[in-house]
Amino acid sequence: MSNEPLLDVSLLSVTFGGVRAVDDVSFAVGESELVGLIGPNGAGKTTCIDALSGFVPNAAGRVTFEGRDISNWPAHRRARAGIVRTFQSVELFEDLTLNENLVVAATDAKWWSPLADAVWPRRGWSDDIEWALEAVGLQGKGELFPTELAPGSSRLAALARALVRRPRLILLDEPAAGLNTYETEMLADRLRALPPLGVSVLLIDHDTSLVFGTCGTVHVLDFGRVISSGPPAVVRADPAVIEAYLGTVTEP
Amino acid sequence: MLTHRASGVINFAHAALGMYVAYAYYKLRQTGELVLPILGLPDRVKIVDAPTVFTAMSVAVALSAVLGLLVYLLVFRWLRTAPALARVVASLGLLLYFVAIVKLRFDRSAGQLPLGAILPAGSVTVSGVAVPYNRLILAAIALAVATVLAVVFKFTRFGMATRAAAENEKGALIVGHSPDKLAVVNWTVASVLAGVSVIFIASVTKQLDPLSTSLLVVPALAAVLVGGLRSFFVTSFAALTIGMLQAGLLNYSTRSTWIPSWLPRSGLNHALPFLVIVIALTVRGASLPGRHEIRESRLPFSPRPRHVVPVTVVGVGLTAAGLLTLDSQWRLAIVVSLIASLIALSSVVLTGYVGQISLAQYAFAGLAGFVTAKLTEARGIPFPWAPLIAVALTTLCGVLVGLPAARVRGLVLAVVTVGAAVAIENLAFKSEALGGLGRVQIDRPELFGLDLGFSAKGADNFRAEFGIFVLIVVACSFIAIANLRRSPTGLRWLAVRANERAAAACGINVTSMKLEAFAVSSMLAGMGGVLLAYRGSLAPESFAVFGALALLAVTYLGGIASITGALLAGVLFSGGILTHVSGGTTGGTSDTAFAVSGLALVIAAVRTPDGVVGFFRRRGAGAGMRLRARAATGDGDSSAMAGSVEAR
Known part of the structure; x- marks a missing residue:
């Protein structure tokens, strides 16, 4: 168990009708690690979080958390086990x-x-x-x-x-959407402070500068597939990534 | 169904509107007078002396068109983005109104109206069973109408626009269709269809009755749900199948011997739609709403109960003093109000706190009452135990009815629970094991040698002892619910109501929360039912679906999301304190009162979703707001102020 990552995703697929929104995706999040997941609109980022947190059923593949297979657990059970998520549209209880x-x-x-x-x-x-x-x-x-x-x-x-x-692991769906530059910087500081507290982070955003600035490892999704993985510097230079983003990665 | 296409409303008042038009039609055929459905206008106008079928029918069509139009323009147009609850409540208000107005303006029984045949008589024999012509023609007409509608909706520009608007109003608007205009046309067509079909149905079955005809909407909605609110063909086939099965069951069950005798023979066919609904929905539903499901605007605000201890002490003290000093009619009114507020509280928990619309709570109350009566009478189980068993049983039933709620929500759940209420009414209340159709008398309750019976001879009638007993039960229940609302359990309930997805993400098991609420709510309703049973004799019709609608109506008027609202509902409930104060008799309910409360409900649904409680709270909060705003400007915390101004 010591060498096993906290969250291990292997060959995960999610289908809606005939569409494969997430297609054979594999990655891992280790203890006290900040991992980023980026990709252009419609690449399957949110669906990926939905599948990991139990909101959509996975068509194929396996998700293990702390060595246990959680692929078929309902959402609330995953949250109690220590994987929590946020939503792109905040979703606080307004009452x-x-x-x-x-x-x-x-x-x-x-x-x-x-x-x-x-x-x-x-x-x-x-x-x-x-x-x-x-x-x-x-x-x-x-x-x-x-x-x-x-x-x-x-x-x-x-x-x-x-x-x-x-939680042991927190899945953040576009936490910086709608924040101004100053607020985003503050958020980045707070996220960097989480791993020392024992909380691992999977960060999804299309603000690439936030992800590249905070995460140790970055995976890039496009059309439901992982097209590139590695440290920010490597991913940033990957021609496949540049093509998927039409060159926008080079901007700060 | 057309109505739903038009504006996303499941209209419980649809059959009631048809029922009204049918009444008008037959009255017209009889006397040539058109009876107007609006309070305050003259009762009736003379149109022609001896109308033929054709003229009467054209007047009826015009009437239903106008009614449909009015209903849309005055009510549902304003509720397009309102929560499901508001729309259900508005349509229930209309249903109440139509039923009451028919009772007011037409002769009591339809027997005096000549339900003349429109379609040719005679019958054809199909495999040994005589099938009357007129039913075949009716079925053919129904299928033909479905075909026409299907074709219109599939191929014409209008049909496509309507489908577009039902799916995405904003999108349709951008493309240049006015959803408003489309809705007007669809509502009119739907109302005409409802009117004409009820006229035909009445002519074939020779039955027209304000209540049972209005409740035709239940099997109709069952068929609509099978059709998934989309396909005209599937819907009309489902409707025909349900109708045939019902008739078949009725025929079969009167002859066959294998159906156990404890099941009422006439009840089975009424319970069928419920089964159809449940099966259809459970197959279709999903346990959590999808990512793109449209979120409706918020339900009424649920205030946190404050000052529970002082309010309870004062309230209980005053009520007890009233019970001990006032005369017997007052005592009766107070007891009725207390019991009604307990059943209203069950709606507050389920609908107000957890957001599950249930119309079955009143039926649960009845169930508990009948079980108690049966246990004491037939089994000789003494007072404290029989009611406890009955309440436990009711709680279990509530959880069973709540099971579909795990997979469906909003309007559809309301339909399921109406089905459940009708099923309970017909299966349980009319079952011989529970006393058959007659009234049930119940033994006097006694505890530790203390006589808690209600009735007595002479001026001592409606004894205060029973009133105090009811008061204690009701006060304990209200305190318990206030405690729940203030504790994490209540917060979790509100969280489920607000946002099921986010609740699941917080580690809440949404399904078990809903079932928990169904259990608590049915328990409260059951307790109310037991108390009602001990108040006097029980009759099945006192727990009919109509009563459930009236109760939900007053609860909504009082304020569905707060326990104060439940108390107010008790006061408003017919036969309760308000009726007594306003000089009415505490016996029967007048139809005028129903008509007015129906209208009040519609207005409340459109104007003040928080009920009477919310209305006063808002005024109070308005004053508080200004103070806070002033304080906030002093602090310079302008963002919080802007936020709070927006919030109210």
Whole structure:
């Protein structure tokens, strides 16, 4: 188990009707590693995250996490096992305050919890909530509703909600979408701080500068296939990648 | 179905509109008067003296067209982007309204209306069974209409535009079609079809009744769901098959011997649509909504209960004082309101907190009541145990009905639960094992030698002891639900309501949360039903689907997402405190009240989705907002302020 990566994806395929959105994709994420997954629009990046987090069934292939085959686990079970994800479109619970959003994610329901809660209501508060808010720099904003947060802050809030159960691996779907340059830089700093805390990251974005600036390893998807893998410097120079992106990778 | 194409609405009031038109048609044939369906306008206008079939039919067609148009322009046009709940509630309001107006403006029974034959009589013999001509013709007409519609929708520009608009309104708008105009045409056509078909059906079956005709919508919706809201052909075939199976079952079950005697013979055919719906949906559904599924706008805001302890102490104290000091009619009104608020609370949990629209809660209450009656009467099980067993059984039933909810959501779930309610009504209430069709009397409850019975002789009738007992049960339930709402369990429920995908990503098992809510909700409804049973005698019709609609209506009016709303619903419920204060008798319900509450419901659905509670909360919040805004400007935290202004 010591040499095995945290997450191992081998020959993963996802099909919608006759279309192969993800086609024989293989990669791994190691302990405390930051891995990037980039590719042009429609390359299958989000579908890949959907498949890893249990939101779409995989047609073929195997996903192992901490040595266990999780290919057929439902979404909530994967989250409880330590793989959490964020969404491209934030998706905070709008009827709940930020704190309540985190409470929902921090505690697991037991079969007796409705009975216990009906008799004596708990607040469900834990130190993890404070820690997660601090990790994204939103301390003191817990009583606000998601609609009261600035767009950039609500992305960070979604990140906090993913972090609150102290996962082993976090799958981020375009966390920088809609952020300005300054906010993106702040985000990059926060992401770099995660691996030392024991959280590995799989980062998906088409802002290539964020991915190249933070990740140790980068995989490039195009039409559902991995067309290039390696350290940022190598991937950046790969002619296949340049072709897929029509040269945009050379821009900063 | 056409209606759904037009505006994404599953219209529960569709058959009711048809029912109204049919009434108007036959009245027209009889007296030449057209009865108008709008409160406040003159009852009827004379059109011609002795109308023929043709003139009467053309007037009926015009009437249904106008009604369809009005319904769309006044109601559903404003609800195009509203949550499924608002649309269901609006169509239920219309259903209530049409039924009440027919009861008000026409003679009580359709017996006086000549349901004359329109189609030729006579029959043809097919493999030993006599099939009347008129049914064959009706079936042929139905298929022909389906063919015409299918062709129109497939090949004409109009049909394509409608399909485009139903799939993507914005897209259709960009291409240059007005979804509004398309919807108007489709609603009109759909209403005319509903009107004409009910006229024909009534002429063939010789049956026209405000309630049962309106509930024709249930098998119709079953067929529509088999057709997947897309194919006219599949739908009409499914409808014909369901109809034939129902008739066949009815025929067969009266003769056969293998059907166990505890199943009511006439109930089976009514339960069939439910089975069809469940099978069709479970095959089609998915356990989590897809990435591209359109998100509807938010459900009513669910306020966090505050000051639970002081409010409970004051409320319980006042109610107890009222029960002990006021006269017997007051005691009855208070008890009715308390029980109704308990059943309303079950809707608040399921629909308000978890977002699952269920119309079966009232049927669950009835189920628990009947089981209690049967257990005490036939098995001799004493008071505290019989109700407990009944409530447990109801909870189990609730979970079973909730199973399809794991795979379907929104409007479709509402259809499933209506089906379930009709099935329970026909299978259980009319079953001989549960007392048959008659009224059921129940033993007086007794606990530790204390008589908790309700009725007594003379001025002492409706005893306060029973009222206090009900008050304790209801208060405990409300406290428990308030506790749940404030704890992680309640937060998880709201999370599922807000966003199932995100909830799953947070490690929440969405299916088990829904089943949990169905269990809690059915338990509450069951408790309400047991209390109703002990209040007096039980009759199956007191738990009919119509009652369920009325209850959901007042709950929505009160505020579906808050426990205060449930309390208000209890006060508003017919026979409750409001009825007593406004001087009405606590006995039957007047049809005018139903008509008004139907209208109020439609208006509430369009204007104030948060109900009465939300209305006052918003006004209060408005004042609070201004203060906060001022404070925020002081802090210079303008982004939060802009956000909060936007949020309200």
